[in-house]
Amino acid sequence: MPHAIGLDIGGTSLKCVVVTHDGHVADRVSVALDISDPQWPAFVRSTFESRRRYAEIMDDYPDSIRVGVSAPGIARPDGLSIWWMQGRLAELETIDWRTYLGSEIAVPVLNDAQAALLGETWLGAAAGQRNVALLTLGTGVGGAAMVDGHLLKGAIGRAGHLGHISLDPGGSPDITNCPGSLENAIGNCTVAERTKGAFDSTLALAAAASRGDPAALEAWSRSIRALAAGIASIVNVLDPETVIIGGGIATADDALFLPLSSELDRFEWRPHGHRVKVVAAALGEYAGAIGAARNAMLCDK
Template sequence: MSATAIGIDIGGTFTKIVVLDGDGAVVHRERMPTDPGTASRLPGDVGRAIERIESAFGATDAIGIACPGLVRRQGDAVHWMRGRLDVLEGLDWTRALDRRAPVRVINDAQAALAGECAIGAGRGCRDVVLITIGTGVGGAIMCDGRVLSGHVGRAGHLGHIALQVPGDKDIVNTPGSLEDAIGNCTIAARTGGRFTTTADLVAAHRQGDVDATRAWEKSVMLLGAGLASIVNAVDPARIILGGGIATHAGDALLVPLRHWMDEFEWRPCGTGVEIVIATLGEEAGAIGAAAHAREQIT
């Protein structure tokens, strides 16, 4: 069996690897721990994983890498990455893996959107926005079938739009950002220290805790305002909600969010933008990286 494409998603805790066949189906998956203290060994670890895969599935020129940070326009490396994996900043993956064909690098959120649009919740749609809600809030934008990266790779960082001005600045200096309104990174501050995880907040909300409901519904209201603004800016047909918070909350998120979209969204054609939950889970980035690499050589 020939491996049409290999996708590698490098995360702060685990690196996920998938193999896609000619129909885009996942035929192999594995993951390995990502130890920030030894991140410099990642190219070697990834290279050995590719060797094992190619010995089993056949050689391929379609290899994609998804990782955090801003990717060079050439798509060969990340030119800005801060945090636990900054040792990978500027790394040319084609050279590091000693590959003849270019290894295609893509931002992890953009890769997740590409994956969802290939075989997940965005399939069949050419104008899509992905919002990932977890520790922080990430995102990606597809317009007319193309995932946007922008001038320096910042396109789609939708967690860093301003909702409340004046407001405290987030990690990229945005005041009152969407990320700080609903990301897990601010849950203690938003609940007076009562909750340390959004999962606990949502559980208390479901059990009828009035204070928890008030805090959660305020966050969802701000998310609705943010999404309505995003709709006006890029006009998607579908919004996909991914990340741990969206997946865990389910209807506790979707029901109030749709109420606020009814309040805030401009609907010149009478119907609102479709809002769905992502379906590919933690493999979305690796699948998208593989799909992206395959597109570049076809």
């Protein structure tokens, strides 16, 4: 079977997968990146090209190999590069990955959350579904949406940034200038502020809440209530079959999903008792790379 390569470029690592068209992940690797090095994009290329297994695959399938890229930021409308980055990884802006990797064919580029959603709807937690929303809970809150089988991209590619919906118009602005955003209510970037310095990570907050710490319970309950309000709003706008929760905070498991389910019982609109499924992401740290490979396959059609 022909193969596709998916590259997921992050602030601290390059993840790479080799996937067949029938969905078999033939190989995967994660390599640390040092973004303090001004030449780190060259390191991305040298890392990619130095991996003998991928060079061998490209030799074995010279006419059928496809490469796709996943990266933070907004992809250009033609999908050939990242054209806008919010205050980080500016080195990625405007790189034409076809030229950069020396490919004879186009190398399509997707926003990392959009790529993760594409991977999850192909091989992951919502395989085969056509209406799905994704939230990645980490330092910030990433997001993506699939509507009637199509990734929602919008006029300039910023559609699906679900972490930047407003829950409180009187709240502090987030990095997009959105007041009282979902990202500020649940993201790791604000946990110290939200807990008055008591915790420096959301996972530590969730663990303390699970142990019954009163202050942690109060702060964690506020965070979960905000997340539930955000999901209920997303459900009302997009009407998904499933909402996927990924990212580091999702590893809190029952400490996250049990109270979230209770809050959604209060907030979610359920005509005729229809309840949207809220599930954990299934593909882990390689979701973006798998989605990038899938995007390369689809762009080949």
